[in-house]
Amino acid sequence: MEIGLNHYLILSTILFAIGLVGIMRRKNLLLLFFATEILLNAVNIGFAAISHYYGDLTGQMFAFFVIAIAASELAVGLGLLIVWHKRHGNIDLDTMTSMRG
Amino acid sequence: MFEAVAFYLFAFLTITMFLITVLSSQALYALSALAAGMIFISAFFFILGADFLGAVQIIVYTGAVMALYAFGMMFFDTTREVKEKKGNKFIIIGLSTLAAVMVVAIFAAPIVSTNMQAFYPMIDGVGNTQQVGLVLFTKYLIPFEVAAVMLLVAMVAGIVLAGKKMDLSLTLMNAEDIKRIEDEQNKKVLS
Numbered sequence: 001m002e003i004g005l006n007h008y009l010i011l012s013t014i015l016f017a018i019g020l021v022g023i024m025r026r027k028n029l030l031l032l033f034f035a036t037e038i039l040l041n042a043v044n045i046g047f048a049a050i051s052h053y054y055g056d057l058t059g060q061m062f063a064f065f066v067i068a069i070a071a072s073e074l075a076v077g078l079g080l081l082i083v084w085h086k087r088h089g090n091i092d093l094d095t096m097t098s099m100r101g
Numbered sequence: 102m103f104e105a106v107a108f109y110l111f112a113f114l115t116i117t118m119f120l121i122t123v124l125s126s127q128a129l130y131a132l133s134a135l136a137a138g139m140i141f142i143s144a145f146f147f148i149l150g151a152d153f154l155g156a157v158q159i160i161v162y163t164g165a166v167m168a169l170y171a172f173g174m175m176f177f178d179t180t181r182e183v184k185e186k187k188g189n190k191f192i193i194i195g196l197s198t199l200a201a202v203m204v205v206a207i208f209a210a211p212i213v214s215t216n217m218q219a220f221y222p223m224i225d226g227v228g229n230t231q232q233v234g235l236v237l238f239t240k241y242l243i244p245f246e247v248a249a250v251m252l253l254v255a256m257v258a259g260i261v262l263a264g265k266k267m268d269l270s271l272t273l274m275n276a277e278d279i280k281r282i283e284d285e286q287n288k289k290v291l292s
Contacts, residue, residue, distance in 0.1 A: 003108045008145070009208065011112050013201045015119060020197035022123035030128060030170075030177060034135050037166070038119050041142050044158075046208055052149040057221045057236045060151050061244075064237070067161050068248040072255030074166055078173045079262030085177055087286065 008049030015042035029081055029091045033074065040070045104148060111144045128174065136167040153230045 019042060022035030044063045051059025085091050118138035122131045139162040146155035221236050237245055 001102075001105050003105050007108060008149075009205050011115075011145075013205045014116060016204055017194075017197045017201040018116065018119045018123055020200055021193060024193045024197065025123070028128070030174065031131055033170075034122055034131055037135065037162075038122065038138070041139065041162075043204070044154075045142060045145055046205075048146050048149045048151045048154060050208065051151065055223045057223060057232055060154050060233060061236060061241050063151075063154055064157065064233075065244060065248055067157060068252060071161060071166060072252050074169060075255040075259035076262070078169060079259040082173065082176050082263045083265070091177060 005049055005053040009046060012042050012046040012049070015045065018042075027093050029084075029093055032093070033077055033081075036073075037070060040066055107144070107148055111141050111148075114138075115141045115145075128177075132167070132170055132174065135170075136163050139163050139167070150229060152228075153233045 016039060019035050019038035022038060023032060026032045026035060044066055047059040047063045047066070049059075051057060051063075081091055084096075088095065115138050118134045118141060121134035122138065125131045125134065140159060143155040143158040143162075146152075146158055221240060224232055224235075227235075
């Protein structure tokens with residue numbers, strides 16, 4: 001059986017759905033970051049698959065930039081989390097109500 | 102045949118690992134499963150002929166990102182069970198599936214509507230790494246430099262945010278100094 005573009009796009013959809021479920025049910029901010037990594041990786045699979053089946057390198061380029069963005073987002077986010085944990089002792093999303101949002 | 106077997110095997114493994122990441126109540130299990138899932142995803146890149154992207158995936162995600170998460174988790178109390186949001190399960194799963202299908206529709210709509218032409222077509226007889234280099238350092242040079250500047254800014258931000266008061270060690274101080282520092286911090290939080 002031949003594996004086509006649709007197989008990869010369906011896999012990308014499934015992984016994206018898993019990541020979204022994680023974002024909606026997690027309360028701990030560290031585990032919420034894990035779910036965002038899953039989202040970015042799911043999209044990367046879609047980019048690489050389209051790049052392969054259309055013989056175009058643009059998809060791979062965008063996958064590289066997505067990886068760079070994921071790395072920098074993680075560095076800043078983890079720094080903020082450490083500061084918050086030093087001050088308040090927990091990283092639960094529901095306790096972050098200092099802005100009364 | 103070989104490609105199909107590899108695809109289904111790694112698809113099953115990746116979905117299982119990410120499900121563990123999302124559903125586990127232990128942060129350490131979630132971290133380990135996420136690291137495994139990242140390595141399995143690089144297998145898809147190798148199947149698709151994007152060798153350099155697969156290597157970058159392994160190096161950046163399991164080498165840098167996961168190590169950073171592991172070091173970050175030393176600051177947090179990760180041994181206790183994680184509390185979950187209590188929400189309607191059907192709404193969560195329905196919304197997730199809807200959003201994911203919409204993302205794929207966004208990808209698929211231009212493919213279906215027109216005959217897509219390769220913008221930067223692959224060159225025959227040249228390895229993937231060389232092709233990536235050729236395109237990245239000619240057509241995508243400015244985004245590449247901007248990404249480098251962004252990573253530098255993120256590094257400075259990470260050092261500034263996490264590196265505060267790293268010079269004083271709580272284990273080497275006596276009890277009165279620690280109490281004084283805590284009082285100062287509490288004042289700052291309350292004000």
